Amino acid sequence: MQAYAMRTLALIGFFALPLAAQEAAAENCELKIVMATYERTSSYHSDYRLAKFVKEEDWNELSKNAGASGKIYGVPVSGSYGEFKKAYNAMEQQLSESLSQDQAQQIFWTGLDKSAADAYQKCLELNVFNQLGLHIAVVEGSEDAVLLKVRWTFPGANTAIKIKWTVPTVNGEPLPTEIDPGDNFVSVARPKTGGIIVAATYNGVASEVIKIASLPPPPPIKIENCVLQPSADVCLRCEFEVNDVVTKGANSKEYACRKMPGGALISVQPLDVKISRAAGTGDCWYDVQMKGPDEKPFSVLNYSGECLDPMSASGSSKFVKPVVNGLGKASFFVEKCGSGSICRIQGKLVIEAETSAK
Structure with missing residues (x-):
């Protein structure tokens, strides 16, 4: 019993130490979210403000499908990535509208599909959910809610555990306080105003931190000519x-x-x-x-x-x-x-x- 307790404490210490690294892994996966959501964001395709977060490697891939006369998030593809960014900057200057990284993230989440075999979901499996401990990531979203995948992995774990959330309720709805080993899916309503920080802990083991907020208002529509x-x-x-x-x-x-x-x-x-x-x-x-x-x-x-x-x-x-x-x-x-x-x-x-x- 004492040996098991010592092993448990050692593992808990191991989980606590790499938390920053775990956060970095989750953030690196967010870099792949443009390619994962572009084809599924429907009405959000015209939000030019998302073009700010299109990296050159994204542009190289998306421009092949869009063609020279096409658009990426409402911004002309142009002949080069530099011209594409210049076109975006001109729109931002004219309309005086842009998104922060957190605001863009809320929009990108609305196009995710938890069952899709895309780069984002694969990245989560390889860099977040393949580790021991308690892990959380957004795997799907809508205008009203985001779907969290919560995984508890621990040697010998075969019974449910009680977890503690940073926010016990969202919009009056309680979050589950008990999860099973393996994968659990938790739907979290978007706050009507402002944002919340969602994370969970179990016996000192902390999950990733997720910021959930209401969707930003749509951008102004560019008046023709x-x-x-x-x-x-x-x-x-x-x-x-x-x-x-x-x-x-x-x-x-x-x-x-x-x-x-x-x-x-x-x-x-x-x-x-x-x-x-x-x-x-x-x-x-x-x-x-x-x-x-x-x-x-x-x-x-x-x-x-x-x-x-x-x-x-x-x-x-x-x-x-x-x-x-x-x-x-x-x-x-x-x-x-x-x-x-x-x-x-x-x-x-x-x-x-x-x-x-x-």
Whole structure:
């Protein structure tokens, strides 16, 4: 009996010493979670903030499946990992949103599958659950809860043990105080607010520490063509690449900038515009107009004289009707173009809110 007690104390001491190493092993497995969850995170695929945690080896693998024109967590794959990170950084700067490692972890867990034979689950088996003692890791998750795998392994252990949790209840639901040798699965509800630290002990033997929190709110949705988006529901500037073929008296397509601040004046400004006419003879003339939100056209480019092909010009900024419904829109309108010739308009169109105007 005394020999058994001495062996027990020795083993307990052994478990206590490598706790930091055990934690490191669990954290190393978390590095494999991107590949384990990417195909199963469904709606979370569009959360660009997760791209911050995509390592180069992840990008190398995921880019093969996504293709050059694909996206990884809503960020363009690009031609290299450096370009991919640059694209992410630009989105983070524009939307002023990012995730901490802990916040990202909560999202990644929602895509896990405890029965999947992926790199993450294999890593847990090799580096966490293959050791003697009391071990815990998240093996599955949802928006409402995470599933913990709790394993108790001890020489000669064949009866249930009583464990003590750092938090006895979560959202009013008690955690089990008794587990069997081998694998046990414990569902832990996500806290409605804030976070909790979950760990268990048995006779001085401590498990890994798990941080469980509510999912962070979703990121702001990038407004199409917006290049200055200070918040989720406001755009201050949109830019459009224009390449339209129009005929005399016909409108080009409409260019709309969504979610501009109510009450602001907006300006529409064509930049570096080129007008190319179909082949013809005689003098050239054109009058390119634009419509603002008030639907009243105003001339931004006009010319009459010797034919030049292409003809270039830049329009001047012009303030138009104040935005009242969050939609700033403008359209090119070719009033005159030679003798009824087809014209191609190319260049850039900028729609911008003047926030200081009252």
